[in-house]
Structure formats: structure tokens, C-alpha cells
Amino acid sequence: MSTSLVLVINCGSSSIKFAVIDPQFGDEVLTGQAERLFSEGAEIAFKQNGEKTRVSLPNAGHDEALVAVVEFIQQQPGLGESIKAVGHRVVHGGEFFRESMLITDEVADKIGQCNHLAPLHNPANLAGIETARKVFPDLPHTAVFDTAFHQSMPAKSYIYPLPYKLYEENAVRRYGFHGTSYRYVCVQAATMLKRPLEDSAMVIAHLGNGASVCAVKNGESMETSMGMTPNEGIVHGTRSGSIDPSIHEYLAKQLDMNIDQINDMLWKESGLLGISGLSNDCRTIEEAAEEGHERSQLALEIYSYRLARTIASMVPALGRLDGVVFTGGIGENSDVIRAETLRQLQFLGIDVDAARNKATIRGGSGEITTDASPVKALVVPTNEELMIAQDAVRFVEAAQPVGAE
Numbered sequence: 001m002s003t004s005l006v007l008v009i010n011c012g013s014s015s016i017k018f019a020v021i022d023p024q025f026g027d028e029v030l031t032g033q034a035e036r037l038f039s040e041g042a043e044i045a046f047k048q049n050g051e052k053t054r055v056s057l058p059n060a061g062h063d064e065a066l067v068a069v070v071e072f073i074q075q076q077p078g079l080g081e082s083i084k085a086v087g088h089r090v091v092h093g094g095e096f097f098r099e100s101m102l103i104t105d106e107v108a109d110k111i112g113q114c115n116h117l118a119p120l121h122n123p124a125n126l127a128g129i130e131t132a133r134k135v136f137p138d139l140p141h142t143a144v145f146d147t148a149f150h151q152s153m154p155a156k157s158y159i160y161p162l163p164y165k166l167y168e169e170n171a172v173r174r175y176g177f178h179g180t181s182y183r184y185v186c187v188q189a190a191t192m193l194k195r196p197l198e199d200s201a202m203v204i205a206h207l208g209n210g211a212s213v214c215a216v217k218n219g220e221s222m223e224t225s226m227g228m229t230p231n232e233g234i235v236h237g238t239r240s241g242s243i244d245p246s247i248h249e250y251l252a253k254q255l256d257m258n259i260d261q262i263n264d265m266l267w268k269e270s271g272l273l274g275i276s277g278l279s280n281d282c283r284t285i286e287e288a289a290e291e292g293h294e295r296s297q298l299a300l301e302i303y304s305y306r307l308a309r310t311i312a313s314m315v316p317a318l319g320r321l322d323g324v325v326f327t328g329g330i331g332e333n334s335d336v337i338r339a340e341t342l343r344q345l346q347f348l349g350i351d352v353d354a355a356r357n358k359a360t361i362r363g364g365s366g367e368i369t370t371d372a373s374p375v376k377a378l379v380v381p382t383n384e385e386l387m388i389a390q391d392a393v394r395f396v397e398a399a400q401p402v403g404a405e
């Protein structure tokens with residue numbers, strides 16, 4: 001076991017994901033998840049050397065759960081002493097942060113000032129930071145922001161065509177998310193494309209339960225499909241993605257829905273789930289579609305079409321296109337979505353190799369276009385935890401901010 005490990009913490013509103021990682025090779029020494037916090041059924045599952053341990057913690061909140069994580073770590077011989085830094089995933093850094101930051105009181109205060117931009121996520125991220133700083137007072141804590149990578153976007157990408165004072169006075173603008181994933185994937189993809197990162201142009205599609213697309217030029221985000229919130233853009237598992245903004249008014253007047261009901265519908269009952277009426281899970285939908293379930297077939301069709309349309313719309317931000325890259329649970333595993341999306345992008349010079357596409361699943365990475373294809377398509381498994389660990393450990397070595405390569 002390496003003697004320089006990082007504890008990576010991802011605090012959600014009722015869950016905490018954590019991992020102890022070797023930042024050099026990405027080996028996970030310990031992983032786990034606290035779930036159903038603030039309820040009777042709160043519990044933590046630890047996974048180490050393939051073995052799972054469950055600890056029940058009725059009604060535990062972030063504080064109690066993190067203390068239990070630390071106790072578990074300290075019971076493992078040599079593990080506690082090997083942890084040299086803590087890395088925290090933070091969803092929203094607003095316009096304050098364009099890179100990962102060593103957490104000081106001032107940085108924590110600014111993260112709090114972004115709470116209104118991500119009310120479900122940032123307060124939970126901050127709770128995790130505050131507890132972890134108490135239980136690990138001697139270690140450097142680093143905040144790694146989902147939004148930071150997109151701070152390189154030009155104003156034409158991030159300003160909405162709304163009254164400008166909404167941006168100036170109310171922070172209404174496009175921020176983008178999944179930045180940590182894009183920062184990791186673009187480096188791997190440039191190597192696979194045999195191009196220096198500083199001279200590369202790619203569109204990356206991070207397709208998970210939440211999904212987005214990003215135009216990355218020379219290692220910097222130029223444009224992305226998510227906006228002020230992680231709903232804008234392509235179809236998600238349960239979120240609608242972009243729709244006509246005046247649908248809100250129609251629903252309010254015709255169906256007497258209030259803003260919370262409309263919001264719930266757009267965030268929790270739409271997307272793949274809304275269209276299929278069956279599930280938000282792409283695997284389930286693919287299986288049902290195969291068996292002839294028409295609304296699942298339609299869900300896959302709309303998903304791929306909107307994805308292809310959005311990928312193509314990213315090209316003006318790049319000026320040229322070296323490759324299209326798939327990542328995230330769906331991007332890494334669904335050869336069906338990839339094939340259907342890329343079929344509609346043939347006009348860009350993407351010539352899919354059906355056999356390579358079918359064979360690249362379950363954590364595999366590689367090229368899925370033919371050798372002669374002018375524009376390449378790649379699959380690159382993402383590793384946000386490794387990125388967070390690497391940012392965090394750099395603060396142990398040099399006390400300076402780190403950010404986009």
C-alpha cells in the first residue's frame with residue numbers, strides 16, 4: 001500500500017460517497033457509500049479488497065456518518081497514517097473558481113455564497129467539508145468544482161439572451177457541469193488521438209443519469225450543453241433537458257400546476273423515464289426496446305437524435321473536429337446509443353467500425369471508428385475520483401492552486 005493516499009469525499013443531500021485512492025495509479029484502497037442519511041434506515045457500506053461491510057447508523061447526518069468513516073479507516077492497520085490529503089467534490093463554484101482550491105475559511109465562505117445556485121448540492125458539499133476539516137484538522141483539504149473547467153467559455157457561450165442585468169445582478173448565466181470528468185477525459189482522448197492536448201479539438205459526451213456534451217479546444221472548455229442548472233441540454237435519465245421555456249406558462253394556465261410541481265416534473269419525471277413511461281435506466285429501456293416496447297424505442301430514438309444534434313452544434317465552437325468521445329455509464333456501455341448517434345453524424349466524416357463499437361464496453365477504452373475514418377470516435381472511461389485525488393495531493397507537494405491543464 002502506498003504511503004501517500006487521498007480520501008475523496010462526495011457529499012450529497014442524503015448520501016456520502018467516499019474513496020481512499022492512490023493518486024499515482026488510481027488504485028482504490030477503500031470505497032464506500034453512506035445512504036439514506038437523516039432517516040431510520042441510514043447506513044454505511046464499506047468495500048475493501050472485494051469484501052463488503054455494512055454499518056447501520058439510524059438517523060445519522062453528515063457529521064455522524066463522516067465520523068464513522070474515519071473510525072473505520074482508523075481501524076485498518078496503517079491506513080489512517082497513509083492519508084495525506086482530502087479532496088472534496090463541490091458541484092458549484094459560481095464565477096469564483098476556475099480551478100481547484102485549497103480550502104481556507106475564505107474559500108469555504110465563497111462555496112457557501114454559491115448555495116443558491118445549487119441548493120440541493122452545495123450545502124451538502126459544504127457540510128462534508130466542515131465535518132472533514134474538524135476530523136482531519138492537520139490535512140490539506142481541496143475543493144474540486146464541477147463548474148470550474150467551464151470558466152474558460154467565452155461570453156457568447158455563457159450569456160443567455162435575456163435582459164443583461166439578470167447576469168450582472170442575479171448571476172443568471174450558463175455555468176456547465178461534469179467539468180472534472182471532461183478535464184480527465186480530454187487528456188486521455190488527446191493521447192489516443194495522437195495529438196498534443198494544446199492542439200486538439202474534440203466533442204466529449206458525458207452520458208450518465210445526468211448527461212451533457214462539451215466542446216474542448218486545446219484542453220479548454222469552449223461550450224457545453226448544461227447551463228445555469230444541470231437540466232439544460234440533452235435528454236437525461238429523469239430530467240427533460242432543453243424544452244420551450246413557455247411550456248411552463250402553458251402548464252401553469254392549462255393544468256393549474258404551480259412552479260414546484262412543474263419543476264418536479266421537469267427534473268424527476270421527464271427524460272428517458274418520461275418518454276418511455278418505464279424507467280430512467282438506459283439498460284432497462286434497451287432491453288424493453290429489443291422486446292418491441294414502442295415507447296422505449298421512441299425514448300432511444302429521441303435520446304440519440306438530440307445527442308447527435310447537440311454534438312453537431314458544438315463544432316462551430318471548435319472550428320475543426322478531431323474526435324467525438326463517449327464517457328459516463330451510457331457512453332461507456334451502450335454500443336446501441338453510440339451507433340445510433342454516430343450514424344446521424346456520418347456527414348462530419350465519422351465512419352463507425354461496428355465490430356469495434358460493439359466490443360468496447362464494461363470499462364474498455366478505444367477507438368470505435370475505422371482506421372480510415374477522417375474524424376475519430378473514442379470511448380474513454382471517466383475517473384472523476386482520480387482527478388480529485390490528483391488535485392488534492394498536489395497541494396501536499398506545492399501549496400498552490402491547480403486547475404485545467
Ligand code: AMP
Pocket residue numbers: 207208209210237280281282283284286328329330333334335
Ligand atoms: P452513471 O450515472 O454514469 O453511473 O450512468 C448511469 C447510466 O448508465 C444508467 O442509465 C445505466 O442504465 C447506464 N448503463 C450502465 N451500463 C449500461 C449498459 N451495459 N448498457 C446501457 N446502459 C448502461
